[in-house]
Amino acid sequence: MKLDYPDSPLYRLRHSCAHLMAQAVLELHPEAKLGIGPPIEDGFYYDFDLPAPLREEDLTAIEAKMREIAARGLDITRFETTREEAKALIERVGQVPYKLELLDVIPEGDPISFYQQGDFADLCRGPHIENTRELQHFKLLNLAGAYWRGDERNKMLTRLYGTAWHSAEELEAYLHRLEEAKKRDHRRLGKELGLFVIMPEVGSGLPMWLPKGATARRLLEEYIVAEEIKAGYQHVHTPDIARLNLYRTSGHYPYYKESMYPPLVFEDGEEFMLRPMNCPHHFMIYKSDARSYRDLPLRLAELGTVYRYEKSGELSGLIRVRCFTINDAHVFLRPDQIKAEIQHNVELVQTVYKRLNLEEFWLRLSLRDPANKEKYFDDDEMWNSAEASLQAALDEMGLPYERAEGEAAFYGPKIDVQVADCLGREQTVSTVQLDFLMAQRFDLEYTGEDGKPHRPVIIHRAPIGSFERMMGFLIEHYAGVFPLWLAPVQAALLPIADRHAPYAQGIYEQLREAGFRPEIDARQERLNYKIRQHETQKVPYMLIMGDKDVEGGTVSVRSREQGDLGAMSVEAFIDHLKQESTQ
Ligand code: ZN
Numbered sequence: 001m002k003l004d005y006p007d008s009p010l011y012r013l014r015h016s017c018a019h020l021m022a023q024a025v026l027e028l029h030p031e032a033k034l035g036i037g038p039p040i041e042d043g044f045y046y047d048f049d050l051p052a053p054l055r056e057e058d059l060t061a062i063e064a065k066m067r068e069i070a071a072r073g074l075d076i077t078r079f080e081t082t083r084e085e086a087k088a089l090i091e092r093v094g095q096v097p098y099k100l101e102l103l104d105v106i107p108e109g110d111p112i113s114f115y116q117q118g119d120f121a122d123l124c125r126g127p128h129i130e131n132t133r134e135l136q137h138f139k140l141l142n143l144a145g146a147y148w149r150g151d152e153r154n155k156m157l158t159r160l161y162g163t164a165w166h167s168a169e170e171l172e173a174y175l176h177r178l179e180e181a182k183k184r185d186h187r188r189l190g191k192e193l194g195l196f197v198i199m200p201e202v203g204s205g206l207p208m209w210l211p212k213g214a215t216a217r218r219l220l221e222e223y224i225v226a227e228e229i230k231a232g233y234q235h236v237h238t239p240d241i242a243r244l245n246l247y248r249t250s251g252h253y254p255y256y257k258e259s260m261y262p263p264l265v266f267e268d269g270e271e272f273m274l275r276p277m278n279c280p281h282h283f284m285i286y287k288s289d290a291r292s293y294r295d296l297p298l299r300l301a302e303l304g305t306v307y308r309y310e311k312s313g314e315l316s317g318l319i320r321v322r323c324f325t326i327n328d329a330h331v332f333l334r335p336d337q338i339k340a341e342i343q344h345n346v347e348l349v350q351t352v353y354k355r356l357n358l359e360e361f362w363l364r365l366s367l368r369d370p371a372n373k374e375k376y377f378d379d380d381e382m383w384n385s386a387e388a389s390l391q392a393a394l395d396e397m398g399l400p401y402e403r404a405e406g407e408a409a410f411y412g413p414k415i416d417v418q419v420a421d422c423l424g425r426e427q428t429v430s431t432v433q434l435d436f437l438m439a440q441r442f443d444l445e446y447t448g449e450d451g452k453p454h455r456p457v458i459i460h461r462a463p464i465g466s467f468e469r470m471m472g473f474l475i476e477h478y479a480g481v482f483p484l485w486l487a488p489v490q491a492a493l494l495p496i497a498d499r500h501a502p503y504a505q506g507i508y509e510q511l512r513e514a515g516f517r518p519e520i521d522a523r524q525e526r527l528n529y530k531i532r533q534h535e536t537q538k539v540p541y542m543l544i545m546g547d548k549d550v551e552g553g554t555v556s557v558r559s560r561e562q563g564d565l566g567a568m569s570v571e572a573f574i575d576h577l578k579q580e581s582t583q
Contacts, residue, residue, distance in 0.1 A: 007127060010166065013112065014039035014564045016076060017138050017164040018046045018065075022244045023120040024065035026158070035098045035148060035157050041425065042174065043163030049098065049145055050158055058138040060311040062160070066138070073133040073537070078126055086112045086118065098148065100125050113369035122381030133403035137171040138164035141178075152311060181423045185476035189315040193480050193537060195471075195488075196318065205315040205322035207468060212488035215517070217467055219486050220302055222325050224352065224464050231348050233301040233329055238281035243270040246280045249441055253427070255410075259308045281458060282330040286456075290445040293334060296456060297341055301329035303467070319395050329432070329463035331455040332444070340433070342415070345432045345461050349417055352430075352463045357483060363399060364416040364428075365390055370408035375412050384434045387413045390434060412438035414512040417463075422476045429470060433460040481538045481560070491573075492534040493520045493555075496527055496546040503550045507543065507570055514574045518543075543573070 005313050006533055008333055015357060018037035025032050025048055035047030048054075071269060081089065106112055114121045115128050129135070140162040142334055148154035165171040170256045182188070190196045195213030202208065209217055225235060247253035253260065256276060263271035269423070274279070282300045291298065305325045314320050333377075335340050346363070350546050353361055368376045376383070394401050401415070410413060414433040437459040440446075443454040464470050474482075495504040501522050511518040519539075521530050527544070534542050543555040554567040568576075 003511045010417045011039040012129050013129055013166065014044040014164045015124075015126075016132070017135050017162060017539075018044040019076075019117065019122055019124070019128070019161060020066050020069060020095050020132060020135055020138075021062065021120060021162060022046050022048075023069055023117065024062050026120065027069070028061060029063055032276075033098055034095055035146075036102065037122075042423070045159050045161045047157040047159050048150075049243065049576060050521070052299065054143055054158055054160070056143065059143070059160070063138075063140045064136070066140075068338055069118070070132045070135045072118065073131055074115045075131055076115055076128045078113055078128070080111050080113050083363040086114070086423070089114070089121070089569065090123065093121070095123075096454055101149075117476075135164065137166065137168050138162055139175065139344050147313065150313075152313070153571045177423060181476075184476045184479045185317075186319075186472040189475050189480040190317065193475075195475065198317075203322070204312055205310055205320070207318055207319055208336075213471070215488040216482060216486050219472070220464065220467065221327075223355065223485075225301075225303070227301075227348070227351065227355075228301050229330065231299075231344070232297075233299040234304075235301050235481055236282070236285055237302060238278065238285070239303065240307070241274055242273045242281060244273050246284070247273055247276075248436065250277070250280045250283075251441060252276055252280075259310075261307055261309055274307035275304075276306055278302055278306060278326060278328045279330060279438065279440070281460075282328075283438060283444060285385060286332055286444055287442065291332070291456070293448050293454070296446060297331050297333040297337055299329060299331045301327075304328045317552065318468040318475075322470050324468040327470075329461055331459040331461065332439075332446075333459065334446070334448075334454070335457055337456055338389045338459075341395045341397070341459060342390060342432060342434075343397055345459065345463075346393070346397060346399065346415065346458050349432070353417075358419060358477065361417055361419045361429075363401035364404050364407070364418050365401050366404045366407035366416050368408040368413065369511065372406065375410060376408065377437050382463065383413070386434045386436055390415060391496075408425050409433060411435050418475070420475065422479075427473070429465045429473060431461065431465070432465045433519060434458075435460060473561060474522050483583075484577065487538075487540050488517065489519045489537070489539050490516050490577065491518045491541040491543055492530075492539045494527060494530050494534075494542055494544045495520075497524055497546065498522075498524075500545045500547070500550055504545050505544075507545070507555060509572065510570050513583070514575070515578075516533070516577055535560075541573075541577075 001512055008550065015038065018039065022034050022037055029050060031051050033049035035049065037046030072418065088098065090096065113125055115124045115126055117132055135224050140160065142157045146159040147154045148157055157350055163174055177324050193212065194210050196207045196209050198204065198207050241264065244253060260276045261274045263273055265271055268384060285300055286298065303325050305323065310320055310322055328435055333339055412434040414431050416428045417430040419429050421427055424492055431574050438458055439455045444456055446456050448454045493504045493508055495501045504522065508520050523530065531542060538560065540560045542558040544558065545555055549567060552571055555573055556567045557564050557565040557573060
C-alpha cells in the first residue's frame with residue numbers, strides 16, 4: 001500500500017494537519033490506535049481505531065485541541081531509524097497493530113522515518129511543514145467508516161476528514177463550495193424532487209427510478225437513440241446474461257472476475273453470467289453473418305444493462321451502483337476508416353454535450369504506460385499505430401487535449417471526455433475506445449476488396465456513458481433545474497378555485513396533445529402555497545387560471561427563469577414551449 005500524492009506546499013500543510021489531528025485525538029483519547037493519515041485533494045483524513053464511536057459533537061472538541069496544540073508552536077522534526085528501532089518505538093507508544101503493519105509495507109532498503117512534534121511521533125515518509133504554528137486555516141468536516149487497508153475482511157475504522165488551506169479566504173471559499181455542493185447533491189435532490197429511491201429491502205447500489213426520474217431518464221434515452229440513428233447507428237437488443245464461456249473468450253473471465261457476480265448454474269450444469277459488459281453480445285451479432293468491406297463501418301448500438309460487483313463501501317447514489325445501463329455501441333471498421341470514425345464519434349459527443357448544456361468539457365488521450373508491460377495487452381505495433389491514429393484524429397480536428405500515460409484500457413488506447421463536477425473534481429463521463437484485440441479473440445472477419453479475410457478494428461464508445469451516472473451528474477450540474485426538454489413536469493396548471501378546474505382540464509388536454517408534460521394541481525390549498533411548492537419542485541412553468549382567463553381563453557404564465565409573463569392564449573404558450581424545447 002504505497003501512498004502517492006503530489007508534493008506541493010498545500011499537500012505538506014494538509015499532511016501536517018492530519019498529524020496534528022492524530023496528536024489531538026491521542027491527547028483526548030489516549031487509547032486510540034492510528035491507521036493512515038494522508039493529504040487528499042481538498043484536505044486530509046486520518047483513520048482511527050477507537051474503543052467508543054465518535055459522534056459529530058466530538059469533532060468540535062478535537063478541533064479545539066488541534067488549535068491548542070498548533071498554538072504551542074511545536075517544531076516538526078524528522079528522524080530516521082533502523083527497522084528494529086522503529087518497531088520498538090511503535091510498540092513502546094502502543095501503536096499496534098496498524099503502524100507495525102505499515103512498517104512491514106516499507107520496502108527493504110528504503111529509509112524509515114518518523115516525524116515528531118512535541119511528544120508525538122508518527123511513522124511517516126513526509127514531507128511536512130516546519131512548525132505547528134503554521135496550521136491555522138483548517139476545519140474538521142465529517143466522520144466515515146473505512147475498512148483497514150480498504151479490505152472488507154478487516155476491521156472498520158473511524159475516518160475523520162478535515163480540510164486545510166494557506167489562508168482564511170481560501171478556507172472560506174472552499175467551505176462555501178462545499179455548502180453549494182451539498183445543496184446540489186443528487187442524492188438529496190433525487191429525494192426532494194422525487195426522482196429515484198434506493199431501499200435496503202431491494203439492495204444497496206440498486207436505484208429505482210420514480211415516475212419523474214424515469215421520465216427524465218427516458219427522455220435522455222429517446223434523445224440519444226434518435227441522435228445515433230441520425231449518425232448511422234443501428235440499434236439492437238440483447239439479453240442481460242450469457243454463457244460463462246463467452247466471457248472466457250473475451251478475457252473478462254477470469255481477468256475481470258472481481259467485478260462480476262458469481263455464475264448462475266442451470267439444471268444441466270451449464271454456467272451463465274450476468275453480463276459485466278455488452279461487448280461480447282455485439283461481437284456475436286457481427287459474427288452471425290458474413291461481412292464485406294462494403295458493410296463497414298458497421299455501427300451496432302444498444303441501451304445495454306450491465307451488472308458489476310462494487311464493494312458496499314464504494315457505492316454512492318447513482319454514481320457508483322451495482323447495475324446500470326450504458327449508452328453502448330460497437331463500431332466495426334477497416335483500419336483505413338479509424339481516423340474518420342474517431343472524428344465522427346467525437347462530433348457526436350460534441351452534439352450531445354451541447355444539447356445537455358455541458359459547455360465545459362475537455363478531452364484526454366489515454367495512452368498506455370510503455371514501462372508497464374503487465375497491465376496492457378502485449379503488442380507494441382498495435383499500440384503504436386492505435387495511439388498514433390487517435391492522436392492524428394484529434395490533431396486534424398484542431399481540438400485541444402491532454403495526454404495521460406498509463407490511463408489506457410488493457411486492450412487499447414482511448415479518448416476520455418472529462419468534466420468537472422460541482423466540487424470541481426474531474427470525472428470521466430464518455431469514452432471512445434479503440435480495440436485491436438477483441439476481433440482476434442472472437443475471430444471476427446470481413447472479406448476485403450482482395451477477396452481475402454481481414455480483421456476489423458473495433459471502437460467501443462458511449463457518449464452518455466451510464467444513464468445512472470450521467471443522470472446523477474446532470475442533477476448536480478443543473479442543481480435540479482432540468483432544461484425544459486428534460487424536465488419531468490414542464491408546466492404545473494393551477495386553477496384558482498374549483499370552478500376553474502374544468503377549464504384547467506381542457507388546457508391540460510391541449511398541452512398533452514401538443515406533446516408536452518403538464519400536471520394539474522387542483523388541491524384545496526392556498527394559491528401561494530401551491531406556487532411555492534412547484535417552485536421548490538423546479539417546474540419550468542406555472543399556469544394560473546382564474547375568472548379572467550376562463551372568460552378570455554388565456555392562461556397566466558409564470559416562468560421559472562423570467563418570472564411573470566402575463567396572460568397569453570394557450571396557442572401562444574405552446575409556441576413558446578416549442579421554441580424553448582429546441583434550444
Ligand atoms: Zn464494449
